[in-house]
Amino acid sequence: MTLDLQEVLDFAIELSKQAGEAIVKGSETRFESAAGFDEKKNTADLVTETDQSTEKLVYSAIQAKYPDHKFIGEESWAAGQQADVTDAPTWIIDPIDGTTNFVKGFPFVCISIGFVYQSEPTIGVIYAPFLGYLYAGRKGHGAFVTTPLHTQRRSLPLVEPPPLPSFKQALIAFEWGSDRSLDVMQKKARSYQRLVGDSAAGVEGGQMALGVRSMGSAALNFAHVAMGCLDAYWEIGCWAWDVCAGIVIASEAYVFSFDQAAVVS
Structure with missing residues (x-):
């Protein structure tokens, strides 16, 4: 059965928004309760409860929609799960890209949702909930961005700059x-x-x-x-x-x- 890749993209976009809401709520809770964070391999590699809970949210939604698909997440990999990409449709997720920024309250934080189909990166969605920027693309069908000021999809790149002289x-x-x-x-x-x-x-x-x-x-x-x-x-x-x-x-x-x-x- 052929996979409807446009449907996968639409699903990933909606999922990124749900995850974004969870990230924002997690930030509010973290600062209200002074919640801490853990270190992974060193003091520059952090993980929070929001990283873990957001990845679980994304994983559960994908399993409900696409139970036969594989899943690779940063936090599940850190917990010991294998991260091998095969020919199977595979979701590759970073629940919070920019965890140090998240911990410090710096707004350059996003959920990154990638989808590999037939061993090729095919769909990508990046949503920065504190900024309200959403980026998405599908292989062979272009990429776009939406922002709070421009809610209609705009094709990327926004401009086509000439080659740099140097x-x-x-x-x-x-x-x-x-x-x-x-x-x-x-x-x-x-x-x-x-x-x-x-x-x-x-x-x-x-x-x-x-x-x-x-x-x-x-x-x-x-x-x-x-x-x-x-x-x-x-x-x-x-x-x-x-x-x-x-x-x-x-x-x-x-x-x-x-x-x-x-x-x-």
């Missing part, structure tokens, strides 16, 4: 991640230096990028590149739930040069 005009997203080991930090520091350094002032290989932004959410970085607000996004060590939805949305907005191995292997 890297000096590029605004780039760059994240440091939670792996703070020496080897990783040295590699990232070297990359950062080359991205923003001034070769004329002695920085070897420096490209002197216009600017760098670090928002703390891989999914929203993808979304902002898709919109055309950012020119590029650079990071080492993303997981499938960080990038699955974003890859679909950005690819449908004519963004290129992704390493999709993290999603399909």
